[in-house]
Amino acid sequence: MTFHAIGLMSGTSLDGLDICFAKFQKENAIWKFDILQAETLPYSILWEEKLKDSIHITSEDLLALNSEYGYYLGEKVSQFIAKHSLQEIDLIASHGHTVFHQPKLRFTLQIGDGRAIKILNNIPVVYDFRSQDVLMGGNGAPLVPIGDDLLFSEFDACLNIGGFSNISTRAEGKRIAFDICPVNIVQNKYAEDLQKKFDEDGNFARNGKVNEMILKSLNALPFYKENHPKSLGIEWVNQNIIPLLENETPENILATFTEHAADQIAKIFNYYQFKNVLFTGGGTYNSYLIERIKNKSSTETIIPEPKLIDYKEALIFAFMGVLRMNNEINVLCSATGSTANHSSGLIV
Template identity: 70%
Template sequence: MIFHAIGLMSGTSLDGLDICFAKFKKQDSWNFEIIKSETIPYSKDWEEKLRNSIHLSAEKLLELNSEYGFYLGKSVKKFIEKHQLEGIDLIASHGHTVFHQPQKKFTLQIGDGRAIKLETNLPVIYDFRSQDVLMGGNGAPLVPIGDQLLFSQYDACLNLGGFSNISLKINGQRIAFDIAPVNIVLNKLVQKFNKNFDENGDLAKTGKIIEELLLQLNSLPFYQQSHPKSLGIEWCNENIYPLFENIGTLDALATFTKHAAQQISKVFNENQLKHVLFTGGGTFNQYLIEKIKAKTNTEIIVPNKEIIEYKEALIFAFMGVLRLNNEINVLASATGSSNDHSSGIIV
């Protein structure tokens, strides 16, 4: 079995739309090849629209859902034409998360898949999370199915995106959960310096660690909860940002970087992980990586730039392939839903 699929991913850090065109082949096991990949940076206008989407009225949000769907469709159509791609079996779109409250049985990723279909005239699979939430799961993390079938040679896979999440095997079961916020907080802090992100963690390096703040962060109840568990922007708004009120930005950056590193290394140490694959934009934050290394003996494996940047888009493309074949693409052991299932709306 050979499939060619495009994965679309827009993360909470709002740095752009990741597009990944990959070939998937199944013999005894699945393997993949990334053929073309690209990040389309959001214009200021789109970044603002997506950032403020959480505050919109229901009517305006429905309007944005359609508008963003057409934006995704036009973007992927340009990508296909630019690289002269042929033989595409499907487009799998994650959409952009606006709300994520699984405890209330809802999660919302905007970007109507039907609009993508209208623009591209290709089969589209979208809304991968809602079914899991309705089944009592967290609707996250979803990438563990890809970690299990495409990256099984590692003890664990860690993604350092808006949030850090990990996927690992415990007693023969693939377990996954969000560890702590990362770029969603760091990127918001550096906006005060008119930057989109803290390159290499250079700004954080100049701040000083505020021990009292570090203690408050590490004491948040989420870190005591057992998995499965997931985080959303609402949790940061409620629990993280109020703690920074009287703290200088550089000190907040330094302290929060150390906090994220402590929570990540704690998970490595508790599970006695020997080697972990690191992906996501936070992998380029050298200061964060140094802080993690200082707290653990786990070997950190940094793959090529393509996998660092496009692993999530790659896995959503793969989830689309599994869905098209009605194969399991969401693991209950990772999300906490009632059972494994095949998720995503097919257009």
């Protein structure tokens, strides 16, 4: 059984649209993958502002943006297909861009209407992967554990460091996963105060000074004492993190918050006594953050080739689309907290 799929991923850190074209093969109940083409398309300043402001606009403007962003995704996919002369494509799977995520109120919203992608490309599209899980009482996140379970089972755990860091592992005979803490969503905000889009190699943090009082307050936030499953959204960051960081220089905030992220990630590594962990996501390139995590834990850090660091999430959404088209389970309730495993995503 062989499938060719395109996965689209736009993370909360707004570093661009990830597009991944991959081949998936199932032999003797074992899935294998091969990333054939992949690229990140940086957002224009206009699109970055539109997506950043989407949490604050009127409902009418948000509905308009949902359609507009759907056509944007459709155009980018069309250009990607033409650029790489792709012929054999079974489906496009789109995560969309998260605007709201409040599972306790039973809603989550990822904009980018999949019907617009279908109209422009005439290829089956799977989208809106999170809503069904939230309606079933789950967090709607994290979703990538199904891919970790079926594609990356040789590692004790998989860590993604993006806007938020999340972990996925097998414990007590089942796959569990949860958000650990915010990372790039906070770091990028304060790097921008220093005229940079992100803290390259963690150099600002490396040269800043940790504010021990702020660090203590960050590490004491109630979320970190909650049991999994659990997930984070930008609303939580704005309410709980940003107010603690006032009255400090950007360099010192970056030093303090990097230390906080390393504390929280290492705490999880040590609790589960992982032998090795696969690191992916943009935060993997933050060499200072990686140093600080290594300093706090003896877990072996597995850093793969850049293609996997950059495109693992887009790869797994493509895989989730394949599973959905075959009506196979693509969301694990042990990871999200919903009432049952299920096959999620709207198909057009």
